[in-house]
Amino acid sequence: MKETLKVLAIGNSFSEDGTRYLYEIAQAGPVKVKVVNLMVGGCSLHQHHINATGNFRNYHMFLNGMYSGFKVTLQEALLSDKWDVITIQQVSRQSVDYNTYQPYLNFMVDYIRTYVPEAKLYMQETWAYEEGSKLLCETMKYEKSEDMLKDVRASYIKAAEAIQADGMIPSGEVMLELTKRGIEKVHRDTFHAHMGIGRYALGLTWYATLTGADIMDNTFDKLDEPATAEEMQIAKECVRDIVFREV
Secondary structure (H helix, E strand, O other): OOOEEEEEEEEOHHHHHHHOOHHHHHHOOOOEEEEEEEEOOOOOHHHHHHHHHHOOOOEEEEEOOEEEEEEEOHHHHHHOOOOOEEEEOOOHHHOOOHHHOOOHHHHHHHHHHHHOOOOEEEEEOOOOOOOOOHHHHHHOOOOOHHHHHHHHHHHHHHHHHHHOOOEEEOHHHHHHHHHHOOOOOOEOOOOOEOOOHHHHHHHHHHHHHHHOOOOOOOOOOOOOOOOOHHHHHHHHHHHHHHHHHHO
């Protein structure tokens, strides 16, 4: 494994959630990470396709979890460094339906490989909305979060197979498992991740998945919203059990 892993996330606010603490978790781990997140709120694969073909400077660039103040095109970001890993994802509300992924997913992969052919390609599996929420039950028409995640996961598995992805970051699995193990609040607004424990668990998930490193002894704990030592231990156990089960 390289001393520093360079990761480019092409996403939206869900990749912002996933990468907020990734750099800092890595600083406390055996493999260091540089991570750039390209963020357009609510950006779907279809919109990424539009941004790429138009070479629009629409992406807010986050460096190592913090907003840089710069906006870039996708092409500029792809050419800005020698990326080891590039991640892509569908917008959460469309993640349940694989028909919304294509043909934009295949286009994005071809576009990425035109500029960075050597990078590994991962998909970030998005997560289900909060149990009992209006967004889950009325907008998405699901009775339970687990039902939504089942469809999300099926779509991502199909997508990963279609593009021969190098792997999938199981963020949705981890978010649901946190609630199963007693953490009540993993969302902040019924769909985005909680600024503390939710984003922390996601950061651990990204780190463990992309580096293969053990996260159980990771000492990073400076969260934007506090979490108890017990909650952080539960998050580590969830990530360990899910990520290394996936291998």
